[in-house]
Amino acid sequence: MRRVENKVALLTGSASGIGLSTARLMAKEGAKVVIADFNLEGAQQAAEEIRTQGGEAVGIFIDAADSKTIEEAVEFTVHHYGKINVLFNNVGLTNLQKDLDVVNIDLDEWDRLLNVNLKSVLMGSRLAIPHMIEAGGGSIINTASMAGFYGDAIRAAYGASKAGVINLTRYIATQYGKNKIRCNAVAPGLILTPAAKRNMDPEVLDIFEKYNALPYHGEADDIGYTVLFLASDESKFITGQTIQVEGGHYMGNPSSPDFREYMNKAKTEGQV
């Protein structure tokens, strides 16, 4: 028996990056996956690729900013595959140009990010939960971010929206646990998805790697395997949690990488 055999999963924002990796892993482990994305062509291509490899998948359109299309995606999943067991609320947007500090943030961008990153989690869950109850339970997994735990120089809206995702996860877990619905989140640190690789200056990537406890960056499969675990019955006693998948970046004393450099320099100079 594979890890998510016969489960039906709806994954949003899954034509690329973290969502795509998760869709591939879940299909490989026996789930029927609905790849829902703004990029319909990409979603259909991803589904085709999974089917070619013997998996079960279909690609559909969703716009996480538009509740009507979220409703359509949930209804499509239930009609196409007969039920919904897993919902991966993965869509999330960031904007380094407009989502600035609190004084200078573009207020329309605040509304847009809160709507896409947070309200879409509420809507997807609200629409899927009655079907999950009918199916005897389910697992909802939300993509948060380490930005939901810490402050930063910019991206106040992104951070606030992801903090909202972390606590909404606890509320859903509390309110529907007795219906055998689990709700957890995953909080990625920097993950080298194609988009992140394309958009980030190598100098910025070096800064991230310097502060990781591990000597490498995160990849989409690192999140995908975590979501697969949370979707499977292997995690049946875990609910309301946000699992941090971040290479130990935020774990230690913030000054330890600089202190390590200081110690290395002192050793080279024969002072210790």
Ligand SMILES: NC(=O)c1ccc[n+]([C@@H]2O[C@H](COP(=O)([O-])OP(=O)(O)OC[C@H]3O[C@@H](n4cnc5c(N)ncnc54)[C@H](O)[C@@H]3O)[C@@H](O)[C@H]2O)c1
């Ligand atoms: N990559 C990282 O370093 C990182 C770190 C922390 C959190 N995250 C979170 O992970 C999630 C996925 O990010 P990713 O890096 O894989 O992104 P990505 O850009 O590689 O993929 C995002 C997918 O979502 C789709 N999408 C965008 N807007 C949409 C909308 N309104 N409706 C439907 N689909 C839409 C895109 O077409 C794309 O296929 C996001 O919630 C993001 O905030 C990513």
